[in-house]
Amino acid sequence: MKIQTVKSPGGIEAWLVEEHAVPMMAMRFAFDGGSAQDPDGQEGVANFLSAMLDEGAGDLKSSEFQDRMEDLSMRMNFEDAKDAFYGNFETLSEYRPEATEMLKLALTKPRFDADAVERIKQQLMASLAYAARDPNRVAQNEWYATAFKGHPYARPASGTETSLGKITGAELEAYRKRVFAKDNLKVVAVGDITPEQLGKMLDDVFGDLPDKAELAPVSITDPVAGAQQNVVDMNVPQSVAVFGMGAMPRRDPDFIPAFVLNQILGGGGFASKLMEEVREKRGLAYSVYTYVYPFRHASVFSGGVATRNDMMGKSLDIIRQELQKMADGDLKQEDLDNAKSYLTGAYPLRFDTNAKIATQLLGLRMDDFDPSYIEKRNALIEAVTLDDLKRVAKRMLNTDNLIVTIVGKPELEQPKAKGG
Known part of the structure; x- marks a missing residue:
């Protein structure tokens, strides 16, 4: 397995493993940040955003965006962790230009239409209600709340009913603009794509993002001492x-x-x-x-x-x-x-x-x-x-x-x- 370092004309770096036997490629990328960057009182905003980025972007409303993804046979999803916001993208080679445009729209021009925000919010609220009855989820959340009291790691990544209720499209956009940037971005690609093609794709997808993220400082810490x-x-x-x-x-x-x-x-x-x-x-x-x-x-x-x-x-x-x-x-x-x-x-x-x-x-x-x-x-x-x-x-x-x-x-x- 040969791992190449590719730098786009615009200066965005990625690792690439070329594999041309199958006409498709997979891209994984992440922005430093994650739920640790949720503002106080907006716990769950990163998780909320991960569910909203394929709910309409550019001129395409939610249903139109989803239909277009299906037409292109592409896969695109997002997830948040404590320290990073992750993106997963897979496309067939024949649809790569069109799929690349869809990924760019999701990252740079999400719509956050009020009806889509409300629909996803209700889904997240339902998930919270289910999690509150799941002893495994409760135990995990309580352990982190105890071990990291006073630190961002103590906060529930999925938010609370109160915090989710306050989040609107404006809060989602504010998080996106602060966290999605080129200086905290890591990208890898594997599959049917050349270094030259990947370099162009990197600039197409990520080139319009801000140069620097505006991340709140998060301190190095340890779980509390004492049994x-x-x-x-x-x-x-x-x-x-x-x-x-x-x-x-x-x-x-x-x-x-x-x-x-x-x-x-x-x-x-x-x-x-x-x-x-x-x-x-x-x-x-x-x-x-x-x-x-x-x-x-x-x-x-x-x-x-x-x-x-x-x-x-x-x-x-x-x-x-x-x-x-x-x-x-x-x-x-x-x-x-x-x-x-x-x-x-x-x-x-x-x-x-x-x-x-x-x-x-x-x-x-x-x-x-x-x-x-x-x-x-x-x-x-x-x-x-x-x-x-x-x-x-x-x-x-x-x-x-x-x-x-x-x-x-x-x-x-x-x-x-x-x-x-």
């Missing part, structure tokens, strides 16, 4: 818990060992220690998992478990015990070897379609890696030693800082109740 356990009361037969603490940033030398450690602890499905101890040996839960996720302004080690109300306390006790055992150095070479084998062997599967390749490359660009990382990545995994794992486990898995949010009616020895 906490909060319960949100919900009348469900099975409780859900989200647990976690701080982790190391993506550029930290210990991140790769932490990534391997997580595979052993809870990221490896049925091969993980938590699955073995909580489900296989004791039958306490159907699933238990963990992950390490580096945001741009913080990093977290987090996980979750769902089980009967009367089993939640015992399940969390086992999870804490396993975290502590690893922090104390209870790790085996065999587990490390198995984790390495899986992580290195599965890596090529992330690159078996154009869309997957584009997604992986955009992730590297967002983390400020160069293309050579793909060739180095498995060697970095292989270089992790048992001593590395023990050092990182001691550094990261401090149960004195474990934050736990439980949603349901769990039976706990010493619950710390929180209204919900």
Whole structure:
């Protein structure tokens, strides 16, 4: 796989993997920002915008825009994350000029007609009402609200009924104008397109955007220190818990060992220690998992478990015990070897379609890696030693800082109740 760096005549840079066997291309792009840029009182505006960009643009009203997309057999969608606003675009080669124009209109001339805004708002309100009854969603939101209190990461990305109710087309346009710019843009393309064609396309789509974004500063932070356990009361037969603490940033030398450690602890499905101890040996839960996720302004080690109300306390006790055992150095070479084998062997599967390749490359660009990382990545995994794992486990898995949010009616020895 040859990754080329393309710079348009207008100075917009992108990574390109040419693949001309199939007459189509995939483009992935992102603007730094995301829901962390939602203004106070407008929580959910980035998420709202992601649902509005294909609801009419230029001279095309919503239904006309949707019909035109269908006629061109193109795919275009948008999504927000905490730190970025993402765009996904796929087109057949024969329709690329027309599809490119549609993407440009969506990014630079969205209409935000009142009827479309109101219709999407009602859909988002309905989603909020559904999420409020979903213990998994509630647990995740409450965990971030607790862990990052006072920081933009604490706010609900989907907004609230109150904040969504205040958002109009003017607020959507204000966010777009602040965040969509050339200096915070990352682009990758994979498929049937040459560097020259891509350079022209980059200027066609993004050339009219402002040179500089107007992003509000977001501070580097960590989850709050100190163990906490909060319960949100919900009348469900099975409780859900989200647990976690701080982790190391993506550029930290210990991140790769932490990534391997997580595979052993809870990221490896049925091969993980938590699955073995909580489900296989004791039958306490159907699933238990963990992950390490580096945001741009913080990093977290987090996980979750769902089980009967009367089993939640015992399940969390086992999870804490396993975290502590690893922090104390209870790790085996065999587990490390198995984790390495899986992580290195599965890596090529992330690159078996154009869309997957584009997604992986955009992730590297967002983390400020160069293309050579793909060739180095498995060697970095292989270089992790048992001593590395023990050092990182001691550094990261401090149960004195474990934050736990439980949603349901769990039976706990010493619950710390929180209204919900």
